[in-house]
Amino acid sequence: MVKKLDCPSVPHLVHIETTYRCNQKCIFCYNPNRDCSIDYEKLDRIVDSVSKSNIPHVYLIGGEPSILKIEKLNEYIDKLSKTSSVTIVTNGIRYLDGLSKNLACIGIPIHGDKKTHEYLTNNPGGYDTTITNAKKYIKEGFDVRCIPVLMSINYNQMYDVIKLAAEMGMESVFVDRFESGGIGSKLTNELMPSNEQFFKALDQMIKARKDFAIPLGFGTAIPYCLDKRMIEEDIKANCGAGVTFGAINPQGDFRICNQSLKIYGNVLEEPVEKIWNKKELDEFRDLSWVTEPCINCDLLHECVCGCKVDTSCSGEFCVDCSVRGCKEPVNKVAIKKEVPKIGVPEKMRRFKRNKYLRLNSSHKEIYLVTRYQTIKVDKFLEEVIEYILKNEYILEKELINNFNNMADEKTIRIILSKLCLVGALDQI
Numbered sequence: 001m002v003k004k005l006d007c008p009s010v011p012h013l014v015h016i017e018t019t020y021r022c023n024q025k026c027i028f029c030y031n032p033n034r035d036c037s038i039d040y041e042k043l044d045r046i047v048d049s050v051s052k053s054n055i056p057h058v059y060l061i062g063g064e065p066s067i068l069k070i071e072k073l074n075e076y077i078d079k080l081s082k083t084s085s086v087t088i089v090t091n092g093i094r095y096l097d098g099l100s101k102n103l104a105c106i107g108i109p110i111h112g113d114k115k116t117h118e119y120l121t122n123n124p125g126g127y128d129t130t131i132t133n134a135k136k137y138i139k140e141g142f143d144v145r146c147i148p149v150l151m152s153i154n155y156n157q158m159y160d161v162i163k164l165a166a167e168m169g170m171e172s173v174f175v176d177r178f179e180s181g182g183i184g185s186k187l188t189n190e191l192m193p194s195n196e197q198f199f200k201a202l203d204q205m206i207k208a209r210k211d212f213a214i215p216l217g218f219g220t221a222i223p224y225c226l227d228k229r230m231i232e233e234d235i236k237a238n239c240g241a242g243v244t245f246g247a248i249n250p251q252g253d254f255r256i257c258n259q260s261l262k263i264y265g266n267v268l269e270e271p272v273e274k275i276w277n278k279k280e281l282d283e284f285r286d287l288s289w290v291t292e293p294c295i296n297c298d299l300l301h302e303c304v305c306g307c308k309v310d311t312s313c314s315g316e317f318c319v320d321c322s323v324r325g326c327k328e329p330v331n332k333v334a335i336k337k338e339v340p341k342i343g344v345p346e347k348m349r350r351f352k353r354n355k356y357l358r359l360n361s362s363h364k365e366i367y368l369v370t371r372y373q374t375i376k377v378d379k380f381l382e383e384v385i386e387y388i389l390k391n392e393y394i395l396e397k398e399l400i401n402n403f404n405n406m407a408d409e410k411t412i413r414i415i416l417s418k419l420c421l422v423g424a425l426d427q428i
Contacts, residue, residue: 005243005285005301009364010273012244012374013057014050015258018043018076019250022064024091025122028149028191030181030259031063039250040072045268046252047076053272054083054362056374059107061258063250066094074100085356085371089147091121092130099142104356104371105171107147108134110161112154120153135168143171143371147219151178152190155197162208162216172215175205177222177307180321181259185311195322195330199227206233223306223320224299225329241308242284244374246276256284259309262316273363284308289317293326302335342421344413351394351416351425359385370423380406384415388425 019038020031050058058080065073065088073088073096080086081102089107090096099106111117114127121127137144146165150158158175165173177198180188193201206229209216218237222230230236239245242256252268254275255261265275283289287300294305306320323330358369359382366382368375377385380403387402388394400412407415419425 002287002290002295003301004282005287005304007243007276007285008376009277010053011055011240011246011276012367013059013240014055014245014272015059015061015247016046016050017247017249017258018060018062018065018068020063021067022062022091023067023093024064024126026091026184027120027122027187028151028178028184030179030184032182034063034183036063036250038068040069042252042268043072043076043250046248046250047079049252049267050248050272051079051083053267054360055272056084056358056360056367056369057087057372058084059087059089061089064091064093066090066092066096070096070098074098077103083358083360083362085358085369091126092133093123093126095133095136099137099140101141103142105143105145106137107145107174108137109147109149110134110164111148111151112157112161116154116157120149120151131168134170138169144169146170146173147176148173149176149178150193150198150201152193152197155193155201156204158201159204159208162205162214163212166208166212166214170214172217174217174219175201176219179220179259179307179309180311181309188311192321195226198222198322202227202229205235209233209235221304221306221308221320223294223323223330224303224335225293225297225331225333226306226320226322228331228333231333231335236303238302238304239307241304242281243304246272248272256281257309259307260316284317289315291319291324293323293329294319297329299333299335342414342417344410344417348396349416350396350428351420352428353388353392353394354423354426357385357389357424359389368422368424373422375422381415384412385424388419393428394425 020036022034077086077100085104087105092108111120117127118124134144148161162173178191217235221239222237224236247255247258252266253263254265308317356371360367360369365376368377400409420427
């Protein structure tokens with residue numbers, strides 16, 4: 001019998017689909033429609049509900065969130081950022097002047113060269129506008145992430161997209177492979193990259209990361225066995241659907257991911273954590289839907305079958321379309337559990353608390369939240385973080401003296417090094 005998926009008491013990441021309305025007509029869009037208005041009264045209540053649930057990371061997406069009134073958007077960012085790291089995903093067509101500095105990240109897609117980008121977005125002239133506005137955000141000091149969608153039409157342009165992102169000063173590149181859903185499902189056969197095209201795109205991604213030294217990965221789940229280089233190069237991706245991630249539509253309905261149509265509750269009627277812990281979600285978490293080649297794979301609980309939901313599924317959930325129908329995993333792969341060696345310098349250090357550091361102790365687990373990570377911590381580390389949150393600047397020697405009755409000097413110094421690695425502290 002396959003072991004049930006373990007999950008925390010609350011999702012680490014929630015996407016709020018602020019509206020399905022949009023100022024572009026992308027041919028690959030996963031949204032069900034664009035013919036809708038923005039319901040601010042309902043959106044206010046959705047944001048209030050998510051804010052009260054203290055979700056570690058929240059994405060404001062669409063449709064297109066930039067078409068919201070800037071004062072409302074900033075209101076949502078400021079409210080959510082008190083306990084969460086907040087990201088906006090926008091097409092970059094409308095520049096948000098006066099955007100709140102409490103925003104942790106802005107995701108902006110560049111899908112290829114000008115011709116390809118404008119064909120895919122169905123917006124002549126939109127490429128230059130997106131590039132110009134992305135540069136403005138970067139100049140203003142925002143972390144801007146490039147989020148291209150990988151399709152059969154642009155698979156051979158990933159190197160150039162990553163090069164451009166690096167030259168612009170973008171923070172990272174996270175590639176979303178096209179998944180069939182919503183409006184885009186009408187063109188699935190035209191847009192879905194073949195496995196061979198995926199391999200070639202991965203070639204370019206690996207080369208570009210080495211050439212331009214920019215953080216890179218996948219934003220959507222890909223089966224680990226599809227190409228063993230994803231493990232070898234440490235760019236594997238499991239989206240966390242139903243385990244650490246969920247999505248909320250403009251009506252407040254909660255699903256395990258944006259692609260899924262299955263609704264498990266509504267955040268206007270009950271909090272996220274109550275919906276998240278419903279027995280009904282076991283229909284996904286018990287893995288009873290898993291078939292070959294994933295059912296007997298040693299990495300089932302790590303990979304969870306790639307993308308679990310698309311319009312070609314015969315049921316609510318399914319193994320990824322790229323491996324569906326195979327008898328065995330495409331490649332025999334294994335993950336080496338290597339613990340990185342963390343060193344400390346001879347001299348004592350001085351740190352500044354990162355502005356995006358949060359301590360989330362609202363749930364069963366205690367979480368350290370940084371700009372991009374959610375990390376479960378024990379009671380000792382909770383006290384260390386509480387100390388750091390009270391002091392903008394931290395002297396290593398003083399912190400060691402403060403906690404020398406709980407841990408030795410070497411342990412504390414290694415912890416501080418790790419806090420720098422995850423973005424909780426900045427060494428100065």
